[in-house]
Amino acid sequence: MALGARVPGSVVPGSVVPGSVVPGSVVPGSVQERLVAAAVHLFAEKGFDSTSVQEIVERAAVTKGAMYHYFRSKDDLLYEIYHGLISQQLADLDRILGAGGTPGEVIRAVIVDLVETTTERLAEAAVFAREMHKLSAEPMAALKAQRRRYHEVFRDLVARGQADGAFASVASADTVTLIVFGIVNQLPRWYQPDGPKSPRQLADEIADFVLAGLAVPASYPAS
Amino acid sequence: MALGARVPGSVVPGSVVPGSVVPGSVVPGSVQERLVAAAVHLFAEKGFDSTSVQEIVERAAVTKGAMYHYFRSKDDLLYEIYHGLISQQLADLDRILGAGGTPGEVIRAVIVDLVETTTERLAEAAVFAREMHKLSAEPMAALKAQRRRYHEVFRDLVARGQADGAFASVASADTVTLIVFGIVNQLPRWYQPDGPKSPRQLADEIADFVLAGLAVPASYPAS
DNA sequence: CTCCTCATACCGACCGGTCGGTACGGACCG
DNA sequence: CGGTCCGTACCGACCGGTCGGTATGAGGAG
Known part of the structure; x- marks a missing residue:
């Protein structure tokens, strides 16, 4: 596995801001x-x-x-990887929520963002999905709290749409949430960056499918 | 990690049928x-x-x-685990295909079976999903061939339904297949055997959702 | 019935190697 | 001179796998 030229001089001698090493701001x-x-x-x-x-x-x-x-340790490195990815996704989530819209519109935007960030940072996502459980209790708890917030927001969006009558209730809001994150978390296993489908196309396909799964059959009267 | 009493005499002195040790028939x-x-x-x-x-x-x-x-090795143990699970699922698949039915009926049966076998053998499925890549080339190829067959059968079912006009084509048959297996493979991450939902209930919810995602909007005329 | 032979099933001490982590020294900067 | 930054040498723990050996029982010979 060739690493390419490795000229020591080309390495900027880390004149990083000394003092506190804030992860993510490097x-x-x-x-x-x-x-x-x-x-x-x-x-x-x-x-x-x-x-x-x-x-x-x-x-x-x-x-x-x-x-x-x-x-501090090899595990610390792992945590930085997770932290970087999930922090971006949470920031995106806030941006999307801030933009407003119907539950359907928001859900579409969220799914598209998840698929796009996942395919953009495929390696991080793959590591995240596969090695998350290796973390020790403390960082794991931090990660889970972030995840949990994301899940709750999404579930509430689904539940709101169902309460409105905009969405069907064949599957509960919880199950739909777990399904959607299941799809996204599994993406790194099969997505091919050099495949025929652009991330955006794929994101739309997935969002279409999910929203179709949530659609109320048109024959329904607005009960 | 206490192991409890380990009386050598209590171990049945494997008077297994001598000769060929066929894995799986033990x-x-x-x-x-x-x-x-x-x-x-x-x-x-x-x-x-x-x-x-x-x-x-x-x-x-x-x-x-x-x-x-x-x-032969620790890896060999891993292979036995995979092999046991996927062999059962493939056998189930053949049984379901043999029973016949419309693509919708068959797809429902397949999803229900996948969810049920996965929740029944949760530990195996979790190991499978997480550690599959640890296998060396040869057993990996064997496993992938089995997986591939399963995927192709499923994709063809979807494609057939789409060609019939029974299913919508918002997402391609390939994408739908990957979505469904994504959902199933992610199950071991969040399914709680002692939760309120029985495997069957969950299986139905997931199947309902997927089939709803494939449903043709009722306003369509039969083009 | 008895003795010999041999295959299977299993035991457990041990080895070569690897790995995460540390101790410590020095260069460079303010 | 003191703190940050990093290089080098090294440690102790552990791990997968091996290997010489034993126990058990089946089966043939006499």
Whole structure:
């Protein structure tokens, strides 16, 4: 697996803002970023356990000492990966909710965003889906709280549409929510970035299907 | 991790039929079965890599020597787990296809079966979904061939319904297939056996939702 | 019935290697 | 000089797999 040219001089000598290392607010190309990027790639390819710290630091072109300067442990690296992805999705969610609309419109926007962010950051999503359970209790709780919020917002959207009569109730709002996140979380398993379908096309197909599943049969009178 | 009493005498001294050890056709309570059961439990709980062979043999109340007598490697154990589950699902598929029916009826039966077998064998399914990629090339190819067959049958069912005009084509047959298997494969992540919904109820909800997603809007004239 | 032979089933100590993490020293900067 | 940043050398734990050996029972020979 060729790594390409690795000129030590080309590595900007991390003149990162010293002091508190705030995760997520990191100079591009910095040691931290390179480490996270290398970890994402390797975890996605071979899994968390089968990737050694040595491989990560080699791919990031730094040494172990550097890595353990910025991260407390290998698990810490994993947490950064999750945190980056879910934080973006939550920010997107707030933006979409802020824009307003009918439950149907909002749900479509949410699904499209989930599919697009997932396909954009496929490696992160793959790692997230596959290795989430490796986290220890504390970071796991933080992640689950974020997830939970996302789920609750979505479920309430469905429930609101059902209460309006805009959506059918063949499946409960909870089940629909779990179905939708099941679809999205499974995406990294089969989505091919170089396939014929653009992320946007795929997102629309999935949103169409879900909204069709929620549609009230037209023969119904507005009971 | 207390193992409880482990009386050597209580272990039936595997008077298994000597000669060919055919995997899958194994005396209940035999050493092989106990090993697979222990492995399923531990892999589901802590993941493949984080489970040591020592832990497996302790849980099965046998020794390492016994394990390596029956299985070539730790991976071999993993393969047995997959093989058992997918073989059952393929057998069910054949039974369902044999019974005949419209694409809608068959699809419903298939989804119900998938959900029921998955919830019945939740630990196996969880391991399958999470650790499949750990297999080496050869067994992986065998598994993928079985999976592929299942997918193709399902996709053709959808495509046939769409060609008939019985199903809408908002999402392509391929996408619908991937969506459905996405839902099913994600089941072990959130399904609670002790929750309020029976497997059958859940299966019906999911099947209803999928078939609603495939339904032709009633306002359509039969083009 | 008895003895010998041999295959199967299993035991458990052990090994080579790997891995996450640490100790410590030095370079560079303010 | 003191803190940040990072390199190097190394440690101790653990793990998958091996291997020499034993126990048991079936089956043939005499």
